[in-house]
Amino acid sequence: MHSVKEPGQITMQEAVVDVPLALSAKGIFKSYRGPGGSLEVLTGVDLEVRRGTILAILGVSGAGKSTLLNILGTLDRPDRGTLTLRDRRVDGLGEEELARIRARRIGFVFQFHHLLPEFTAEENVMMPLLIAGEGEARALAPEPELVLADEPSGNLDPAAARQLQDLLASLAREKHQTFVIVTHNDRLASLADRVLTLESGRLVATA
Numbered sequence: 459m460h461s462v463k464e465p466g467q468i469t470m471q472e473a474v475v476d477v478p479l480a481l482s483a484k485g486i487f488k489s490y491r492g493p494g495g496s497l498e499v500l501t502g503v504d505l506e507v508r509r510g511t512i513l514a515i516l517g518v519s520g521a522g523k524s525t526l527l528n529i530l531g532t533l534d535r536p537d538r539g540t541l542t543l544r545d546r547r548v549d550g551l552g553e554e555e556l557a558r559i560r561a562r563r564i565g566f567v568f569q570f571h572h573l574l575p576e577f578t579a580e581e582n583v584m585m586p587l588l589i590a591g592e593g594e595a596r597a598l599a600p601e602p603e604l605v606l607a608d609e610p611s612g613n614l615d616p617a618a619a620r621q622l623q624d625l626l627a628s629l630a631r632e633k634h635q636t637f638v639i640v641t642h643n644d645r646l647a648s649l650a651d652r653v654l655t656l657e658s659g660r661l662v663a664t665a
Contacts, residue, residue, distance in 0.1 A: 477508040477509055477510065477511070478508065478509050478544070478545075479506055479507070479508055479509070479542070479544070479545075480507050480508060480509040480510075480511075480543070480544060480603060480604055480636035481505070481506070481507040481530060481541075481542070481543060481544075481604060481636065481638070482505070482506050482507075482540075482541070482542040483503055483504065483505040483506075483529075483530060483539065483540070483541050483542075484504055484539060484540045485502055485503075485504065485538065485539040485540065486500050486502070486503035486504075486505075486526070486529060486536045486538075486539035486541070487500055487501060487502060487503075487536055487537045487538050487539055488500040488522070488525055488526075488529065488534075488536050488537050489537060498659060499522040499525050499659060500522050500525060500526060500529075500536070500659045500660075501658065501659030501660055502539075502659065502660055503526060503539070503656075503659070503660055503661055504660075504661070505530075505654075505661055507636055507638060508636070509603075509634055509636055510630055510631070510634035510635065510636060511630065511636060511637075511651040511652070512626065512627070512630050512636075512637045512639065512649060512650040512651050512652075513637065513638045513639065513650060513651065513652050513653075513654065514639050514640075514641055514646065514647040514649075514650035514652070514653045514654070515527075515638065515639065515640045515641075515653075515654055515655070515656055515661070516640075516641070516642070516647065516653060516654070516655045516656070516664060517640075517655055517656035517657065521656045521657065522656055522659060523608070523640040523656050524608055524640065526656065527606045527608055527638065527640055529541065530606060530638060531560065531564050531566060531604075531606045532548060532551075532556045532559060532560055532564070533560075533566075535549065536549065543559065543563065543564075543604065544563075544603070562602070563602055563603045563604060564602050564603070564604050564605075564606065565602035565604070565605040565606070566605075566606055566607075566608075567605060567606070567607035567608070567610045568608050568610075601633060601635065602635070603635065603636060604635075604636045604637075604638070605626075605629075605635055605636065605637045605638075606637075606638050606639075607626075607637060607638070607639040607640065607641075608640045609640060609641060609642065610622060610626075610639065610641070610646075611623065611641065611643050611646055612642075612643075619643065619645075619646075620645075623643075623645060623646050623649055626639070626646075626649070627649050
């Protein structure tokens with residue numbers, strides 16, 4: 459049974475639409491050349507993610523989830539398609555400008571820690587701040603607008619995974635940070651505002 463909308467009442471769907479877009483991708487294609495010819499990985503991905511929400515992306519291994527994250531984070535370029543971060547189209551920008559955007563507006567959480575062994579843990583944490591020109595903000599995290607996470611709980615024990623999941627949910631709700639998370643963790647996916655599956659190179663709604 460559908461509820462009756464009272465005069466002046468805003469439905470949940472209308473409230474979400476009023477939230478500005480953090481990320482928009484349209485017609486994203488990506489293929490790689492190998493010994494056997496061209497391998498099509500992404501075949502027309504369309505995606506909109508609104509500010510302060512959590513999107514979980516599911517899919518089998520090899521479906522192209524990490525490739526999609528790299529493109530959304532401007533670490534890789536699509537063969538064709540458009541990518542807009544907030545209100546700025548970025549797919550045609552040069553590497554220097556993209557590096558500035560990544561340093562100030564995008565955060566990456568990888569499945570593996572990718573720490574620099576010659577630095578301490580504290581120095582590794584400080585590194586993004588130094589790159590962003592904020593070397594004196596040693597006790598602060600850069601709080602990026604968009605966080606892209608590739609299996610962030612994959613190498614954590616259950617207790618640490620739960621702490622991470624609670625932290626991501628808190629940051630989205632309280633700091634209005636936006637998360638796009640590739641995961642096989644059902645509990646993490648259940649915290650998302652929306653869950654999509656990458657199948658045959660495209661994103662589809664998860665039943």
